[in-house]
Amino acid sequence: MKQLHEKISLEGRVLSEEVLKVDSFLNHQIDPGLMQAIGEEFSRRFKNDRITKILTIESSGIAPSVMAGLIMGIPVVFARKRASLTLTEGLISAEVKSFTKQTVNTISVSGDYITADDRLLIIDDFLANGQAALGLLDIADQAGASVAGVGIVIEKGFQPGGRLLRSQGVRVESLAIIDSLADGKAVFREEAETR
Amino acid sequence: MKQLHEKISLEGRVLSEEVLKVDSFLNHQIDPGLMQAIGEEFSRRFKNDRITKILTIESSGIAPSVMAGLIMGIPVVFARKRASLTLTEGLISAEVKSFTKQTVNTISVSGDYITADDRLLIIDDFLANGQAALGLLDIADQAGASVAGVGIVIEKGFQPGGRLLRSQGVRVESLAIIDSLADGKAVFREEAETR
Numbered sequence: 034m035k036q037l038h039e040k041i042s043l044e045g046r047v048l049s050e051e052v053l054k055v056d057s058f059l060n061h062q063i064d065p066g067l068m069q070a071i072g073e074e075f076s077r078r079f080k081n082d083r084i085t086k087i088l089t090i091e092s093s094g095i096a097p098s099v100m101a102g103l104i105m106g107i108p109v110v111f112a113r114k115r116a117s118l119t120l121t122e123g124l125i126s127a128e129v130k131s132f133t134k135q136t137v138n139t140i141s142v143s144g145d146y147i148t149a150d151d152r153l154l155i156i157d158d159f160l161a162n163g164q165a166a167l168g169l170l171d172i173a174d175q176a177g178a179s180v181a182g183v184g185i186v187i188e189k190g191f192q193p194g195g196r197l198l199r200s201q202g203v204r205v206e207s208l209a210i211i212d213s214l215a216d217g218k219a220v221f222r223e224e225a226e227t228r
Numbered sequence: 229m230k231q232l233h234e235k236i237s238l239e240g241r242v243l244s245e246e247v248l249k250v251d252s253f254l255n256h257q258i259d260p261g262l263m264q265a266i267g268e269e270f271s272r273r274f275k276n277d278r279i280t281k282i283l284t285i286e287s288s289g290i291a292p293s294v295m296a297g298l299i300m301g302i303p304v305v306f307a308r309k310r311a312s313l314t315l316t317e318g319l320i321s322a323e324v325k326s327f328t329k330q331t332v333n334t335i336s337v338s339g340d341y342i343t344a345d346d347r348l349l350i351i352d353d354f355l356a357n358g359q360a361a362l363g364l365l366d367i368a369d370q371a372g373a374s375v376a377g378v379g380i381v382i383e384k385g386f387q388p389g390g391r392l393l394r395s396q397g398v399r400v401e402s403l404a405i406i407d408s409l410a411d412g413k414a415v416f417r418e419e420a421e422t423r
Contacts, residue, residue: 062305062341063290065298092286092306095258099291100298103260110257111287146257 034074034208038221040067041187041209047217051192059158059186060093065100071208072100075156075184078206079105082181084154086110088147088169090140093158097186101156110147112140112169127171130164140165142172149177160185160207163194170203182206189214190222229269229403233416235262236382236404242412246387254353254381255288260295266403267295270351270379273401274300277376279349281305283342283364285335288353292381296351305342307335307364322366325359335360337367344372355380355402358389365398377401384409385417 046054058064075097084105089098090112102109123144130137147153155169166183173180182204188195190210198205210222241249253259270292279300284293285307297304318339325332342348350364361378368375377399383390385405393400405417 056338057341058303061308061338062303063294063297064303065294066301068294069298092290092308095287095290096294096304099258099260099263099294102258103264103295106261108253108257108259109291113256113287143251143256146252 034071036067036070037186037209040064041211041219041221045219047214047219050214051189053187053189053211053214053219055187059096063096065096068096068100069104071097071186072102072104074208075101075154075206076104079154079181079184082154083152084181085151086147086153086178087156088112088142088153088173089156090114090165090169094156097158098156101154101184105154108146110142112142112172114138114140125172125175127168127175129168130162132162132164140168140172142176144176147173147176147178151176151178153178153180154182154184155180156184156186158186160188160194160198160205161192163197166194166198166203184208187211229266231262231265232381232404235259236406236414236416240414242409242414245409246384248382248384248406248409248414250382254291258291260291263291263295264299266292266381267297267299269403270296270349270401271299274349274376274379277349278347279376280346281342281348281373282351283307283337283348283368284351285309285360285364289351292353292379293351296349296379300349303341305337307337307367309333309335320367320370322363322370324363325357327357327359335363335367337371339371342368342371342373346371346373348373348375349377349379350375351379351381353381355383355389355393355400356387358392361389361393361398379403382406 044057087109098109126141185207188207188210213220239252282304321336380402383402383405385407408415
């Protein structure tokens with residue numbers, strides 16, 4: 034997605050060979066116009082898939098998901114990383130390992146909002162090791178929902194998450210795939226290869 | 229805001245005289261169309277205030293803020309409740325006391341994104357005791373930014389936050405003010421009184 038590539042090239046900061054900081058438009062400050070364009074692109078890629086609901090995870094997955102949900106005319110559910118005082122019964126949970134933080138978090142969704150009638154589009158901001166996506170797929174599976182695919186804003190193609198998901202037969206649509214962050218520069222996989 | 233009142237009446241669940249659960253459209257599942265209408269209403273109320281940026285807090289403040297930001301053509305910054313691995317330098321922080329959870333959390337914003345040049349609209353999903361709004365006002369103050377007002381989706385009018393903020397001269401625009409949750413029913417303050 035050209036507009037996203039340009040934004041990453043212009044504003045993304047390469048902190049190391051593994052870390053790309055996009056806090057100016059995605060993870061801390063949010064560019065709503067870019068989120069709308071991202072929502073339109075997810076909508077275009079999944080327009081024939083009879084999606085009933087978008088499943089994402091707080092916090093950075095929410096903005097692109099809500100824009101996609103607006104365009105597709107469907108609700109968004111975000112998995113919580115922490116327990117809620119008023120959300121306790123009928124929870125569906127999964128464990129998500131963080132390689133960078135060396136922690137295991139439990140993410141949860143209410144069984145009221147993801148059911149066996151749903152056909153889900155899972156959206157997240159980043160795909161690196163794939164653990165968050167696997168956790169969301171696990172929740173979908175426990176709910177008996179089907180999953181049309183996973184939509185990712187930025188995939189770090191040099192980390193194993195994308196290959197792991199695709200090898201399990203999951204359709205992954207990443208709007209930008211970065212093959213390298215060497216020498217302080219993000220190198221994008223060609224558009225033709227990202228499908 | 230009529231559409232919001234109707235949604236709360238239809239789908240809100242009164243769990244006690246103090247707790248209203250709106251997980252079906254705001255705090256867990258999100259109704260993107262309603263968020264767009266909420267964004268339009270915030271935009272209408274603050275259209276003459278030369279807002280440069282929206283400041284909110286993860287996670288439930290993000291969806292209404294991004295819609296308002298899209299309509300107003302300005303960026304959104306969300307304060308983080310937890311530390312980020314890649315967001316460490318130049319942080320502006322404030323403490324937020326939670327009366328319900330009996331905890332104190334530190335919220336943070338990067339000084340790169342809120343500056344003395346900004347005129348802010350602070351948006352949050354709920355206003356109860358006002359602690360989150362006070363924390364965001366504190367961050368704005370530390371950054372030297374001016375604040376045009378605070379936009380709230382649902383104000384619990386029987387809790388002290390709204391009075392506290394207004395007594396400090398802060399303009400608070402709440403799209404729904406609930407005066408009572410007694411007898412399992414949300415009673416709204418009349419529209420004329422909410423301004």
